[in-house]
Amino acid sequence: MNDTSAPIGVFDSGLGGLTVLKEIITLMPAEHTVYFGDTGRTPYGSKSPETIIKYALQIARFLQSQHIKMLVIACNTASARAYKAVCDLMKIPVVEVITPGAQAAVQGTINRKIGVIGTRATIESDVYVNAIRHFAGPDMQIIQQACPLFVSLAEEGWWHHAVTRSIADVYLQALKQAQVDTLVLGCTHYPLLKDVIAQSAGSDVTLVDAAHRVSERVLDVLKTHRLMNQSDVQGHHVFYTSDSIEYFQKLGSLFMDRTIDTVERIDIEQY
């Protein structure tokens, strides 16, 4: 398949992946996109590898039925657990969100001490440790911390709440003691809590939000495969969810920082 006018498929366990979609649209305004958010089964972060793989394959099959030219797994947990399984299924390029963040962290650190925060599933998978070692060799210090409450806090809208700061202080304590100078936000929800995480981490620590890096990777892959949409017209953007349309529109518009008009609900368990 080599249809340059086909859409890019993007999915996440919920709304967090919209922070990645936003960067893709900004960088490649002519591209059409199809987004699926699995709000009916969110969050993935505390679920088992087998369940995450099963859900990711259902979504990949659904997006395949939408004739996408490329797939972006805009969810760190699904990237960590299901990237290989999804690649085995798909005949089109698949981009995950781990590698761009790991690469940015390696380029950014000066004292060679990198912190990584994410869901329990992402941290337990060691996927960031392996990706960082790939770019940096074994002398790089990597300190990981699972932050299971951050997704709930992001979805509760407590983005600047004092309680969020207290929780961040608990989670980031070991990373601060280890004096990391670079902190990877290893979950697409975390950019929403960026202000609080930055305050808690302190001004010596640079946060790595991989969303923009992922969009650059998408552009590279499109170019390599000669799949870029050369149109001068702005692309259109379609959204699907496995739960409430109203919830997706309301919170999704906040995540995207633009109004989401057309959302359709689908029965993902059928795929």
Next chain:
Amino acid sequence: MNDTSAPIGVFDSGLGGLTVLKEIITLMPAEHTVYFGDTGRTPYGSKSPETIIKYALQIARFLQSQHIKMLVIACNTASARAYKAVCDLMKIPVVEVITPGAQAAVQGTINRKIGVIGTRATIESDVYVNAIRHFAGPDMQIIQQACPLFVSLAEEGWWHHAVTRSIADVYLQALKQAQVDTLVLGCTHYPLLKDVIAQSAGSDVTLVDAAHRVSERVLDVLKTHRLMNQSDVQGHHVFYTSDSIEYFQKLGSLFMDRTIDTVERIDIEQY
């Protein structure tokens, strides 16, 4: 069907319903039970009514296939959203967890000011307000508060954490200002946070944990329908989950305060 030796079916969106199962086993040790925890799709509290009904019906069909004599919806969110749909499906008695808690609150309050806390779905459904009004008439004051982060905190194991106390203080502020003397824990996860909630609510407030009341209701219904197991032998207890067996065993044993040996994983989406 009138097989007294058949098991009682119990389900929850995850592990919270085990606090109800524990009371049922204590009160009726001869009864066999089958428990299903939907950990693969938990939590239900922020999902839409349609999604919660769909999930509850799948679980009811699965438990029906296990030849249960009675069904307990040990989840406030599913009780609030899906009780009627489940009753329409089943030919056996169905018990939900709202009514026993509402009744206990009405019996317990002296100043006729009752607080109710629960998930967003439970609170938005107004199911507790309606149930309390049914027993108490329109002069009873009822103040509700959704506490979406409590389920995550319970599952994170932060049952006595200072942060949990801070969050409880935020959530309970309006209830304290309204001077409720009785507070319904309208979610089967909340008993795990009981100490912190009690401290935050203050010593003038009585907490209503409906789990024991629900078990009394189950006993009543079994008696009425002549479905009691008259055996002298202890019942056996079977557990099913839609996600990791290890997670269910580990955390479930804490919830039940006894070791859970045999858990089986099933594909609930097939039902």
